[in-house]
Amino acid sequence: MRSGFDRSALSQRLADGSRALGLSLSDAQLSQLMDYLQLLAKWNSVYNLTAVRDLSQMVTQHLLDSLAAVPAFAAATRVLDVGAGGGLPGIVLAVARPDLAITLIDTVHKKTAFLTQVKAELGLQNVTVKTGRVEQLQADPPFDVITSRAFAELKDFITWSSHLLSPDGCFLALKGVYPREEMERLPQGWTVVEVVALDVPGLGAERHIVRIQRGEQQ
Template structure:
């Protein structure tokens, strides 16, 4: 944590949201804190994340996810391998006009996601328990996000069939992923690479937007 950050999750979240320039109201911030409380509670039994301290979760989970919001495209967003709901749940709270689908193959994690959806009353969020290669939605997605994919090549191979025409893949990465960019298969193009600034986080964050080369 940076020395300028207050040692309180609510204050840290409010300060971070202001630094990101996101127009989240008090009710949305309360929902984010309610999600944080659920994550802390369920993490004790379900091991959803290696990060245990609520204050660290605010920076490394909530603000890290919210930093992606300005780069979403279209109305339908798929979060692949959502795990504990990152970035999908914070984005669904911050962006109620969009529809979010959270996909994960782990039954314990999807049970948590369903619990969070109900308790937080997220009507714009759906949870799907399925392996990625078996998932065939009735409607394709404008944006596909992934936070924990092994590589960009794996992401495009596994998710390109889920994109609507004109849609984009948004891969959340740490350091600039030059080796992964070099290994992208033919048929895809990198539209942009954004260096993200996550309030309170000193580590590098990059967002890679990839689209089919059509």
């Protein structure tokens, strides 16, 4: 394992942050997230998974950032994470919500090879990994939530993946600053039903989660 990986200090930071988010993760879940962080740190130079190199920043910017979105998935059952990259938010969500079935898709084979390795090493039976463009993915049954973080403008995210969403389903897009202009350019037939500001412990930057469903803009 990578030298300099102070598991106990990083684990404490993660436990404190997840408590501050109101989540009650078990010791086993926290341990799975630390295993994931360790794999991310170990394989980052090979797979080019994230520009964030500092381990405590990885806890904040990746693990806690993704955990902050977990409550928005309360009613979800089948989730697709589009452009999952190194597994954010999909892997974190899969650990926090083992009852969810989560599919992660990315076009880049080396990233999905990493995700397959994470699935195996963490024993995540609720994760499915697909390689390819979301536009070409077929799903039967469809997903009730489609999510993404740092993927694409909202209109492209919706246009490329709406064929995979169930009639009553929703998109949950993780964004940084309030995406006012993107929300004004949604494709016809889609409407923003909620924008929640997320308070990620220690981040000091804006985060929002945008819920979009079928329907006309008011």
